Amino acid sequence: MADQAVPVKCxxxxxxxxxxRGTLLEGDDVRLSDAVxxxxxxxxxxxxxxxxxxxxxxxxxxxxxxxxxxxxxxxLPEIGWGPKSESVRRIADELRFAHxxxxxxxxxxxxxxxxxxxxxEVRCYSHEQVLGLPGLPEFTPATVTEDSRQRRRMYxxxxxxxxxxxxxxxxxxxxLRSLELVMRISGAGADDLARVEELTLRTxxxxxxxxxxxxxxxxxxxxxxxxxVLVISMADRFGPHGAVGVLLLARNxxxxxxxxxxxxxxxxxxxxxxxxxxxxxxxxxxxGVHLVADFRQTxxxxxxxxxxxxAGFATDPCACTSAYGIPxxxxxxxxxxxxxxxxxxxxxxxxxxxxxxxxxxRPRHSRRVSERRDEEDxxxxxxxxxxx
Amino acid sequence: xxTHQGPGTDSAIEETLKSYLVDRLKTEVTFDQDLFESGLxxxxxxxxxxxxxxxxxxxxxxxNDLRLANFRSIRSMAAxxxxxxxxxxxx
Numbered sequence: 001m002a003d004q005a006v007p008v009k010c011x012x013x014x015x016x017x018x019x020x021r022g023t024l025l026e027g028d029d030v031r032l033s034d035a036v037x038x039x040x041x042x043x044x045x046x047x048x049x050x051x052x053x054x055x056x057x058x059x060x061x062x063x064x065x066x067x068x069x070x071x072x073x074x075x076l077p078e079i080g081w082g083p084k085s086e087s088v089r090r091i092a093d094e095l096r097f098a099h100x101x102x103x104x105x106x107x108x109x110x111x112x113x114x115x116x117x118x119x120x121e122v123r124c125y126s127h128e129q130v131l132g133l134p135g136l137p138e139f140t141p142a143t144v145t146e147d148s149r150q151r152r153r154m155y156x157x158x159x160x161x162x163x164x165x166x167x168x169x170x171x172x173x174x175x176l177r178s179l180e181l182v183m184r185i186s187g188a189g190a191d192d193l194a195r196v197e198e199l200t201l202r203t204x205x206x207x208x209x210x211x212x213x214x215x216x217x218x219x220x221x222x223x224x225x226x227x228x229v230l231v232i233s234m235a236d237r238f239g240p241h242g243a244v245g246v247l248l249l250a251r252n253x254x255x256x257x258x259x260x261x262x263x264x265x266x267x268x269x270x271x272x273x274x275x276x277x278x279x280x281x282x283x284x285x286x287x288g289v290h291l292v293a294d295f296r297q298t299x300x301x302x303x304x305x306x307x308x309x310x311a312g313f314a315t316d317p318c319a320c321t322s323a324y325g326i327p328x329x330x331x332x333x334x335x336x337x338x339x340x341x342x343x344x345x346x347x348x349x350x351x352x353x354x355x356x357x358x359x360x361x362r363p364r365h366s367r368r369v370s371e372r373r374d375e376e377d378x379x380x381x382x383x384x385x386x387x388x
Numbered sequence: 389x390x391t392h393q394g395p396g397t398d399s400a401i402e403e404t405l406k407s408y409l410v411d412r413l414k415t416e417v418t419f420d421q422d423l424f425e426s427g428l429x430x431x432x433x434x435x436x437x438x439x440x441x442x443x444x445x446x447x448x449x450x451x452n453d454l455r456l457a458n459f460r461s462i463r464s465m466a467a468x469x470x471x472x473x474x475x476x477x478x479x
Contacts, residue, residue, distance in 0.1 A: 170414060172433060274434075303435045309454035310434055316452070 008048060008123065008138045009097050012088050013074070014106035015054035015061060018127040024056055024064060032068045035131055040073050042134050046141055047148025047198075049095065049155060052077040053087035053104065075155055084111050085118035092122075095155075096265045098300065103138070105130060143194040143215070147242035157238040158266060173347055179236040181270060181348035185279060188229040188246070193218050195243040196231055199262060209260050209296045209332065213248065226250055232276055234267055234348075241267055245276060255320040256284055258293040261304070271347065273307035278342040279350060281311060285339035290320045293335045294327060313337045401445065401466040408440065409462065419462045434459065441465060447472040 013019045019036060022028030043050060050073055054061055058079040065071040076094050078087030084106070092102045099121035106112050107127035116124050125133065133139050141148065161179065168175045188196055197215040213221075221227040232245030245263035249256055258280065263272050284291045293313050295305060313335035321336050344350060402419055409417050412433075417423065437459060438449055447469055449458075458468040 172413075306435050306438055306454060309452075310456040310459070312456065314452050314455060 006100050006138060007141055008103040009101040010049040010051060010075075010091065010095055010103070011043060011133070011139075012051045012053045012078075012091055012102065012104045014084075014104075014108070014111065014127075015052060015056060015065075015079075017107040018105055018130065019052075020064075020068070024061055030064060032070065037068075037070065039130060039134055040070055043139060044073050044152055045149055046134075046139070046144050047151040048139060048141075049075055049152055051075050051091045052079060053084045053091070053106075054079045055081055055084070073152065075152065075159075083114060083118075085115045088115055088119055088122055092119075105133070141198070143198055145195045145198055145243075147195050148198065150240075150242065154240070154242060154266070158241075161236070161238050176270060176347040179238070179270075181234060181236045183272065183275060183345075183348050183350050184233050184235075185230055185247075185276070185350070185352040186233075188218070188222055188231045192231045192243065193222065193229075196229065196246045199243055199246055199264060209294050213260065218248075221248065226252075232263070232272070234270070234272065244272060247276060247280065249280075251289075252324075255290040255292050255324075256280075256287075257324075258291060260294070263304075268303060271345075273304060274311060275345045275348065275350065277307060277311040278345065279352065281337065281339045282342040285341055289339070290318065291337045291339055292321055292324065293337070294332050295335050296329065296332045308335060311337070312340075398466050398470060401469050402462050404444065405441075405462045405465055408444075412436075417462065421462070422460050423462075424456065424460055437465075441469060445469045445473065 016023045016025075016030070019040075020030040020032045022030035024030055040050065052061075052065075052074050054077075056079050058077075061079045062071060062077065065074065065077075076091050078084075078091060080087075084104070088102060088104055089099075092099055099119050102119075102121075103123045103125060104112065104115050105125040105127065106115075109126075112124040112126065115122055123138065147154075165175050168178070186192075193215055197213065197218055218229055222229050228247075228249045228251065230247040230249070231243055232247065234241040234244045241264070243264075244267045246260065247258070248260040249258055251257075261273065261276065263276065281291060291313070293308060295308055295313075297305065314337070315333065316336060318336045318338075321334050324334070327334055406417060406419065409423070413423075438454070441447065442449055449468070449472065453468065453472070458464055
């Protein structure tokens, strides 16, 4: 039953006799029942995106959705005459969702079979199940946060952004500057934890370890003075992006251990991962510590691997990684970096106020590994070749 | 190295990369220009660049070969590609 726990992030609706009663093309006066409307609104409020895959002429079908007052709930509608598996695939691609995160509902067994054949990971439901969908575990996120409630609107703002970007001629970086991006990095408060947990659950592409941290674990880590749980949020002139990243850091003497960095795929194109990594590297440089980072390759996180590598993380051996022992998970690579000064990002304003007070490096952290070697037996010792 | 001519040589690799970058970045670039320093390459584009190199030149770029220095300029990317094709035991 592990399958059921995988949350649905986007539900793709058929229209005729699924979303509404009747067949538009046959001239029916199609009706949207209040109960189905409630399902749409409820799923939306839970942060589950919705789209349409319908065999119809686009314009009349979309006008009907507008007249029924529900058009705004559907992103990337696919209304046309191609195979529905292609429609669902395009929707998943546009949203950058894995097929396992997508569901499809249609009254026609043949359409469900066609989608299931080409996209076996997409979960298919019949029209008879529509009213029961909100009661299913895969449509019931463990937590519903401020970010989930505004998720669809954030995606819509993002489409406007993207449209503006494709119309923009000139280097990418100039476009990024025109967005007036602001990134905020701060210690996770109790309120943020649910957003963070949601993020680690929803983020597959940009999760450096592919590990999901539960709310309970994160709460424990927040209370643990040796760990920092940081939340990254972003905004621009189109509106808020909400919480877009989480960073989990264990501060050891002599080196900091970056256990997790996950960023939302919504902010990949802003280079958010690189900005966060460069910020952390600069912080570590100021504190005079090395950085060790866990990385576990998944099928979908190569972008994060490149961000780590391009920031300077490598598998070169160092005393601090070898003395630290091997990771408990054999698939986890332990990357290492000797920090240097990094400039502030040129494409956004970075605000890192509100860090936990424990963040301020304690005096012994501010010294370099090689200077402390003799006074603290228990700390990681450096080798003569280990220079900062 | 750049005196060789024909497909697969450094200069051919460099020309291929240059025309791709000029097209993609919508601006003129030189062989030695630091693409990251000059802000032309975002981290999003970095991914595209890696994948493009792998596909165009049929190489696989993994591990420590993914370091930024290898992608700084057209020149360094061409050297990386040549090294990987020669199988000189990088990484």
